[in-house]
Amino acid sequence: MAKRLIVFVMLGLLSPLAIACKWPEAESVRVDSDHVLFYRFAPEQPAVGEFFLMNLKFCRDGKFVDPDSIRADATMPAHAHGMNYRVTIAQAGHQIYEARGFLLHMTGLWRFEIVFKDGKKRRRVLFDYQLN
């Protein structure tokens, strides 16, 4: 049983998803069994009422990929409203994307939404950020 557990853990550690997709200083969110989203803000700590960028990388089966389309937005669930600005996506390097036009105009919990299409399927991932 112990052996089995060790093998399972090692398989997990050695899985392509765990090994191949690395992006230092970025946060990651698992999208589904195949995909992981990596993101980081610039500047690192967004401030109230200041524009900031979000850099994005998309990992599928352990390798970074170029999605067919990407959309990004943010909302405040507690207040049922979003931003007053529309985010645009631009390629910022090899398999790196830049979401421009984020401006969070209130302190509180913001929920980011990234929607991307990889292959035929559209995928949606949400993650929260507390703006103080």
Next chain:
Amino acid sequence: MKFVARQFVFASCATLFSFFAHATDNSVSISPAEKAAIVSLGPWPPKFIRDVSNRHSGKPHAQALGKKLFFASGLSGDGTRACASCHNPGLLFTDARALALGVLPLTRHTPSVVNLGAARWFGWGGESDSLWSHSIRPLLAKNEMGSSAGHIRNFLSTQTALGREFSSVTGGAANRLDDDSLLAELGKVLAAYQETLVTPRTAFDLFRDALENNNEAKTRAYPAAAVRGLKLFIGSAQCVLCHSGPSFTNGEFAEIGIPYFTHSGVDSGRYSGIKIVVNSRFNLLSPYNDDPNRDSSSRHTRHVSLSQRNWGEFKVPSLRSVAHTAPYMHNGSIATLREVVQHYSNMDLDRIHADSGSLLRPLKLTKSQIDDLLAFLSTLGSDNGTLTH
């Protein structure tokens, strides 16, 4: 400039003296989270940041000329109205009227033009994306100053002292500029003056700085009622969500249940404001933006998004000196600050547009809570409304 600096020091000392002379020991505790929220409302005054879209921004000669032009009634079509006719320096650059009066009666309340240096949008509906482009708008509006490029060109003819000064500051005689270039130059010179208008430090700023520096003796000098009001402001009343930062505004737009019907129709506020700004020939996407890196200075215009929920939204005003700028709201429909607080206390949610989200709710404040909020708001202005440059 030295004289202005001396005036500023004198005003600050006078405010300090007045603040400590009336000091009372407040005994209301402040939590670390409250302290962080209070500190975020300063420091004041803000550092002057040049408007990179305006080549005259921060230049003393342009500021001096802009001041003369701000008071020049000759810029208006019939020679009777200056910018200062509505933006009266004796009334904190407002007119104290419910609805503004230009050449003809208008449908909105005159907002102050102080503390606009760091703003992103200008006008109740955010019809402009820079102070200089917003300074052009009333000149040409038929009901406001009813002027035209041709009239302004004649007024700034090099045969007049003002015209020669304009030519010297802008590097081009008015009669050699095409209509739009002339208007852009004039707007930029007027803006160079207006961005120098900053309200002085207040009792709140002294308290906020003392709190940040852990100077308990000085924090105790702030009135207890104002501390209670401030705690409501940043706490359960949630005022700080929109009235945030050193200017007490997030610079954006909100609908708060004020009617948007006017004597001549409907004022859709931000909804029409966005349409106007994106189609303006003087917006920051135009060639009149002096920023070589236009990408950065025009971000808000490029990314602004129009949606149905913008209908009936109006600009969140700064609360600095708010006790001295009655009446209130985009249509001047609320006469006193107490009534404004009562409006939030008794808010009728049925009057809020359906898509406005769930941020607003009636605060149901007690009379003493209303008094506390008013005590706090009164500390956001100086007694005499003196301005510093």
